[in-house]
Amino acid sequence: MRILLFGKNGQLGWELQRTLACLGNISAYDFPEVDFTKPEYLRPIIDQIGPTLIINAAAYTDVDQAEREPEKAYLINATSVGVMAEEAHRRKIPLIHFSTDYVFDGAKGALYTEEDTPRPINVYGQSKLEGEKGITQAGGDYLIFRTSWVYSLRKGGFVNKVLEWSRQKKTLRVVDDQIANPTWARMLAEITAHIIGPDMGSIRDHPGLYHLAGSGFTSRYNWAKSILELDSRRNEQVCEKLQPAKTSDFPTLAQRPLFSALDCQLFLNSFGTQLPDWEDALKLAMEQ
Ligand SMILES: NC(=O)c1ccc[n+]([C@@H]2O[C@H](COP(=O)([O-])OP(=O)(O)OC[C@H]3O[C@@H](n4cnc5c(N)ncnc54)[C@H](OP(=O)(O)O)[C@@H]3O)[C@@H](O)[C@H]2O)c1
Structure with missing residues (x-):
């Protein structure tokens, strides 16, 4: 298997480069070697590698910044993904791509299934939805995994942010x-x-589109509470109080869906496996 992986330095891409190593030969790229704002360069790279599988973990993921530069978000999350999908289809090779719960508006009040109509409320969600459409229109053997609240202990992300704040602030307010x-x-x-x-x-x-995220769901506040409890260096925390807050207390450029938890039953029915409960996974992630 010759795997072409995009986004190798991101939270997910970094892990994929390691877990996929047993499956074959991987050619992995990230910005600036490959720049998705220049989709015209994608075809020559794909030609050069001649992959038997393409996996895309690259994305424009800064939800607030996307409101300021929508053209860039669309080039990365939609136009380039469309080019990749056409190339995968032309070569009759599978494409695996990741999308987001932010394609939904969060107003359903219950778990979102693949049957629910997406209604994104920010540029990031809109651009990711366009990326999904580019793939489904191209057809072929694709997998789109809509996931949510991705974290890694390696760099950036919510878990590291909470740990960092807990060492700086006496009171933490989380929505x-x-x-x-x-x-x-x-x-x-x-x-x-x-x-x-x-x-x-x-x-x-x-092939098709599936919801694939940690089992169960929770609020950011409860997630932060678990992170603080599981911190193996709790003695370094100066935080004395974790307070619940409301999204409206922290105005941001992009609006965020409130309840965007995903129902992953279709993935389980189709592939016979699922991601573990989010809290069990967090324990494993934070074990030293
Ligand atoms: N993070 C979440 O909470 C979340 C939630 C739901 C779905 N997802 C989806 O899950 C997938 C993986 O997310 P992630 O958290 O691993 O993302 P990430 O950590 O932000 O990684 C994305 C990667 O894409 C690269 N990239 C950005 N601009 C690029 C460009 N112009 N050309 C080529 N590569 C570029 C980034 O490089 P730089 O670092 O240099 O910018 C980064 O290495 C994405 O499809 C995302 O939409 C994520």
Whole structure:
């Protein structure tokens, strides 16, 4: 298997590069070697590698900044993804791509299934939805995994932010009205490798769009509470109080869906596996 991986330095891409290593030969790229704002350069790279599988973990993920530079967000999250999908289809090779719970408006008040109509409320969500459409229009053997609240202990992300704040502030205020599924990047990478398997058989048997995120759901506030409790260096925390707050207390450029938790039953029914409970995964992620 010759795997072409985009986004190798991101939270998910970094893990994918490692978990996919047993499956074949990987050519992995990230910005600036490959710049998705210049989609015209994608085809020559794909030609040069001649992959048997393309995996895209690259994305424009800065939700607030996307409101300031929508053209860039669309080039990265939609136009380039469309080019990749056309190339994968032309070569008759599978494409695996990741999308987001932010394609929904969060107003349903219950878990979102793949049957629900997306209604993004910010540029990031709109551009990711356009990326999904580019893939479905191209057709072929694709897997789109919509995931949510991806974190890694390696760099950036919510878990590291909470740990950092806990060492700087006596009181932490975290919103309790944003609810979704925390998803450990490593587990998402591992389940992706598992689905690919040695012969990609289950991709060819069950192509399509799936929700794939940590099992269960929680608020950002509860997630932060668990992070503080599981911190192996709790003695370094100066934080004395964790207070629940509302999204409206922290005005941001981009509006965020409030309840965007994903129902991952279709993935379980199709592939016979699922991501573990978000809290069990967090314990494993934070174990030293
Ligand atoms: N993070 C979340 O909470 C979350 C939630 C739901 C869905 N997702 C989806 O899950 C996937 C993985 O997310 P992640 O958290 O691993 O993302 P990430 O850590 O932000 O990684 C994205 C990667 O894409 C690269 N990239 C940015 N601009 C690029 C460009 N112009 N050309 C080529 N590469 C570029 C980034 O490079 P730089 O670092 O140099 O910019 C980075 O290495 C994405 O599809 C994302 O939309 C994420």
